[in-house]
Amino acid sequence: MELYEKIKRWAQLNPDRVAISSGGSDLTYREIEEYSNSLSIFISEKMKGNEPVIVYGHMEPLMVVCFLASVKSGRAYIPIDASIPEERVKKIIDDSGAKLFLSPGSIPANLKLYDHLLMLEHNEIEDAIASYKGKQPSSELFVKGDQNFYIIYTSGSTGNPKGVQITYNNLASFVEWMVSDFGLKENQRFLNQAPFSFDLSVMDLYPCLYLGGTLWTISKDLIANPKWLFQSLKESNINVWTSTPSFVEMCLMDQQFSEKMMPHMETFLFCGEMLPNETARKLKTRFPNAVIYNTYGPTEATVAVTSIEITEAILNEYPSLPVGTPKKDVEILVMDENGNAVSEGEKGEIVIIGKSVSKGYFNNEKLTKKSFFLYHNQPAYRTGDIGYIKSGWLFCAGRLDFQIKLNGYRMELEEIEVQLRKLSLVESAVIVPIYKDNKCQYLMAVVVPREHEFEKEYQLTAHLKKELQKLLPTYMIPKKFVYVSSLPMTNNGKVDRKKIANEVGV
Structure with a gap:
């Protein structure tokens, strides 16, 4: 994959084609090429080290310019959505060692207190671009090979987010697979539903730019307003839809x-x-001429590594849909607790091996060693996902630990518990995921409260949710709260989660 050359080629062949359209704000291929070139020179001249660059915002087209400017200056970028709580953003700043913070929107006042950070908001970014207009960066500086292209921070079990390093080679392998195996074509229009801090967005952003397409973004404001959402979808003229099944x-x-x-x-x-069977069935009825693909993969293995086309035959044969077969440069094994491959049909932990696998967690050797290893001299990652292989296809069957996926967002239940226990009115708490048909529907917080003055439980719940909003993204806040006098323990002194789930009627 020659991503830089492809974008430059589209800027020359179709300079006025819209590359990104977001809420009435558009950028053409010429603009993203020229703007990212200019901004990359600014970054190279202002920053002496090679620390990653934080790009903060919510789906603004200028965010993509900042991504490309960062990698053209030889630095990885860290995408952070504006909906992320400030405390979590501060943890990412501290962990990453970033020295540059770019925001196409505005920067919250509390984040501006970092003296060591050079911070640029929308107008300042535009000024930086204008000051180097027409300048060409040296391609020698561009991120390439095994250098980090982006770092996405995911939920961590200690209460601290962890940064997954994705290299240029990782991304190249993914994009090449996308454009070769899914029937994607040049000049198509792609839906972007996931914020850039969620790696699902990589599935539409980079194949789109590689193929000279147009990215049509759906912001959180649109999702919150069905009337606006459907009006935007009507106007989009999209050909390629990328989203979570929940959306x-x-x-x-x-x-x-x-x-x-x-x-x-x-x-x-x-x-x-x-992807539920019934959802795919409805979709085929509503869109009889469209092709549906189910895919699977964790952030640590660059978005996705398996795929399968969901046909009528697949729908009729499998009530729980398979996630398919791995891409050609990846091997998938299902292993038991001793690291031995299990027999076909037997459940075990899904292990991913090959070019898609990350180098590990940024600045966190301990966590990296826990999940990443070499398998026959190939990088490998223990996913913590339970799976099995049947008829040559991989099937997913939940999680080994307390890490779950809800509405497409992967999160550690323990991280939510850590933040919940910080609240002044919480003595102790456990998060229980509520499942239906093998899919997590919502989170329930089982809380031992401290003495408080609220007369009704719903008042206490409203207070705790408001407090949690300062510490966690909205998608990690439990939907339901149940209050108990104490949490049961197992014989070895651990909280008995199974008993709690039974007692609250799960």
Whole structure:
């Protein structure tokens, strides 16, 4: 994959084609090429080290310019969505050692207190671009090979987020697979539903830019307003849909979501959580001429590593859909607790081996050694996902630990518990994931409260949720709260989660 050359080529061949369209704000291929070139020179001249660059915002087209400017200056970028709580952002700043913070929007006042950070907001970024207009960076500086291209911070069991390093080679392997195996074509229009801090966005962003397409973003404001959302989808003329199954399920609740509303739809790509059979069935009915792919992969293995086209035959044969076969430069094994491959049909931990696997967690050798290893001199990653292989296809069957996926977001239940226990009115707490048909529907907090003055439980719940919003992203806040006088323990002194789940009626 020659991503830099491809974008430059599109800027020359189709300079006025819109590369990114977000909420009425557009950037053409010429603009993202020229702007990223200019900004990369600014970064190279202002920054002496090679620390990663934080890019903070919510789906603004200028964020992509900042991504490309960072890697053209030889530095990885760290995408952070503006919806992330400030305390979590501060932890990422501290852990990453970043010296440059770029925001196409505005920067919260509390984050501006970092003296060691050079911070640029929208107008300052535009000034930096203008000051180096027409300048060409040296391609010798570009991130390449095994250098980090981006670092995405995911939930960590200690209460601290951990940075997954994805190299240029990792990304190249992924994009080459996307453009060769999924029938994607040049000049298509791609849906971008996931914020850039969620690695599902990589599935649409880079194949789109590689193929000279147009990225049509769906912001959180649109998702919160169905009328605006469907108006945007009608106007989008998209050909390639990338989202979590949960998002398309929300759209399917409205009968107008169909081929009539979106006549140019060709390909649906799903990742991030389990795709229910019934959801795929509804989609095939509404969009009979579109192809549906189910994929699987963790952030640590560059977005996704397996795929399967969901046909009528697959739907009829498998109530729980397979996630398919691995890409050609990846091997997948299902292993028992001793590291031995299990027999076909037997469940075990999914282990991913090959070019897609990350170098590990940024500045965290201990956690890296826990999950990453070499298998026959190939990088390998223990996913913690339970799976089995049947008829040559991989099937997912939940998690080995307390890490779950909810609405496409992967999170550590322990991280939520750590933050919940920090609250002044919480003595102790456990998070229980509520499942239906092998899919996590929502999170329940089982709380031992401290003495408080609230008369009703719903008042206490509202207070705790408000406090949690300062510490966690919205998608990690439990939907339901249950209050108990104490948490049961197992014989070895651990909280008895199974008993708790039974007692609260799960």
